[in-house]
Amino acid sequence: MKVAILTMFNGLSTTYSLVNVVAEQLKMLLNNNIKTKVLVSEHCPDNDCYGIFKDERIEWVKVTNSIDGEQIHWHDYSQPEGKVHESFFDEADVIAEDLVNKLSDVDFCIMHDIHYQGWHLIHNIAIRKAQEKLTNLKFIAFTHSFPANHPPKKDWPLSARYSPMPNTTYVYPTYSGIPALAKQYAVPEGRCRVVNNSLNLLEDMSEEIQLIAENFDIFSSDILIVYPGRLTTGKKFEKVAALAGAIKTQSEQDVKVIFCDFKSADIKPKLYKRIIKESGFSCGLNGEDILFTSDIGYPHGIPRKTVLELFSLSNLFICPSYSESFGLTVLEAASRGNFLVLNEAVPALEELGKKLNAYFMRWDARNYGFDTSENYQPSEEAYYQEHGEIIVNMIRQNNVLHAKTMVRKRYSPEWIWKNQLEPLLEK
Structure with a gap:
C-alpha cells in the first residue's frame, strides 16, 4: 500500500494547526510501515522541514504552481456565487496534469481542506479533473473547520465546495459535525467518518x-x-x-x-x-x-x-x-x-x-x-x-x-x- 497526503502547504510553520495534524498522521503511517508521499506547493521551502518531516522514508513531491513561467496566485473563492478569474481553468488543467503524474503510484490520497478552503478551489477542481484518469485511486477528504452551510444557489466551479467527488470518503474530527459535513457536500452520512485529532504526549518527553x-x-x-x-x-x-x-x-x-x-x-x-x-x-x-x-x-x-x-x-x-x-x-x-x-x-x-x-x-x-x-x-x-x-x-x-x-x-x-x-x- 502507498498513501499520498495532499496538503499544498506553502510552509511548515507549527503555528498553522493543520501542519501539526499532518505531522501526527505521518508518524502513524510511517510507524506502520506504509509507504508515504507528501504533496506540497512547489514554493514550499525545503529548509522548512523539521522533526518527522525530515524522515528519509517520506517521499516529498512538489506540485506545480506555475503556468507559462509565471506563478499561479490563489484566490479566496469562499462564496457560492460569482465568477473565477480569467485564467482559472487553464491553471487548474496544468495542476491536474501534474497531479495525475504524481498520484499515479498511490492507492489512497488523503486531502486536507482541499475541498473545503476557498483558497484551494483551484486544487479542488484540479483533483476532480485528475480523478477522471486515476479511476482506481481512493480519496479521503478531511475538513478541519466548521462545515459551511449548503447554499440554495451556487455557480460552477464555486459549487465544487458543496459537491461530492466520486470514490471519496469525507472526514471530520468530531461526531457532532458529521450531519453538517454531509449537508455541505451533499453526501449521505454513511459516506462520512470521524478521525479525531490526537495528542502525542510522548513527542516532547525524554x-x-x-x-x-x-x-x-x-x-x-x-x-x-x-x-x-x-x-x-x-x-x-x-x-x-x-x-x-x-x-x-x-x-x-x-x-x-x-x-x-x-x-x-x-x-x-x-x-x-x-x-x-x-x-x-x-x-x-x-x-x-x-x-x-x-x-x-x-x-x-x-x-x-x-x-x-x-x-x-x-x-x-x-x-x-x-x-x-x-x-x-x-x-x-x-x-x-x-x-x-x-x-x-x-x-x-x-x-x-x-x-x-x-x-x-x-x-x-x-x-x-x-x-x-x-x-x-x-x-x-x-x-x-x-x-x-x-x-x-x-x-x-x-x-x-x-x-x-x-x-x-x-x-x-x-x-x-x-x-x-x-x-x-x-x-
Whole structure:
C-alpha cells in the first residue's frame, strides 16, 4: 500500500494547526510501515522541514504552481456565487496534469481542506479533473473547520465546495459535525467518518521515556501505576504488584505497573523481581503487565525527571512501604495528578496522606519504637479485591483523573490510528 497526503502547504510553520495534524498522521503511517508521499506547493521551502518531516522514508513531491513561467496566485473563492478569474481553468488543467503524474503510484490520497478552503478551489477542481484518469485511486477528504452551510444557489466551479467527488470518503474530527459535513457536500452520512485529532504526549518527553515506550505499552491501559524506589523488601514492591493484580481481576480493566527500580544490597535483584512478579501473577497480572526499568538499561535507576514524566502519564500511585521518614515520591505522584493509596500504618505516610486526601490501606509497618503486623480476614487477596474495587470506582468518579486517563488512552496517536484512520485505508 502507498498513501499520498495532499496538503499544498506553502510552509511548515507549527503555528498553522493543520501542519501539526499532518505531522501526527505521518508518524502513524510511517510507524506502520506504509509507504508515504507528501504533496506540497512547489514554493514550499525545503529548509522548512523539521522533526518527522525530515524522515528519509517520506517521499516529498512538489506540485506545480506555475503556468507559462509565471506563478499561479490563489484566490479566496469562499462564496457560492460569482465568477473565477480569467485564467482559472487553464491553471487548474496544468495542476491536474501534474497531479495525475504524481498520484499515479498511490492507492489512497488523503486531502486536507482541499475541498473545503476557498483558497484551494483551484486544487479542488484540479483533483476532480485528475480523478477522471486515476479511476482506481481512493480519496479521503478531511475538513478541519466548521462545515459551511449548503447554499440554495451556487455557480460552477464555486459549487465544487458543496459537491461530492466520486470514490471519496469525507472526514471530520468530531461526531457532532458529521450531519453538517454531509449537508455541505451533499453526501449521505454513511459516506462520512470521524478521525479525531490526537495528542502525542510522548513527542516532547525524554529519551528514557521513549525507550520505555518502545518496550512497554504505557498508553492503552485503564490503570497505569508507577512505583519508584530501591529494590529492597522494605519498599514492599510485591504488595504493589499484588494489589494491581487484584484491581485487574476485580474490575476487568487493563492494569500496567512500571517499577522504576535500582538495586539494593538487602536482596539479590533477580530473586526479589521473581517474588514481585509471582505476587502479581497470583493475583491476576501477566508478564506484559509489569516492567522493571532496570531490565531495559537502567540498573542504577532512571533520572528523577523521567520519574516525574511517568507520573504525568500514570493515574494511580500505591505506596505500601514498611517505613518512611517523609515520602517525597508521594508528593511527586500527587503533583502529577495521581490517585494516592498509602500505608496508613506508617506515621509519616498517614500524616502526609491526610493532608493530601489520600486513600488508606494497611500493611505491616515500622512505628516509633515498635513494629506493627496486619492480619487480613478472610485473606490478604480478598482484602486487596475489596479495596481494589473501591479504588477503581473512586478513580472513575474523579473528573480530573478520568480526563487525564482519557487523554492518554483514548486520544493517543495509537488509538486514533487503530480505531479511526487505519480502517479508512482498509476499505
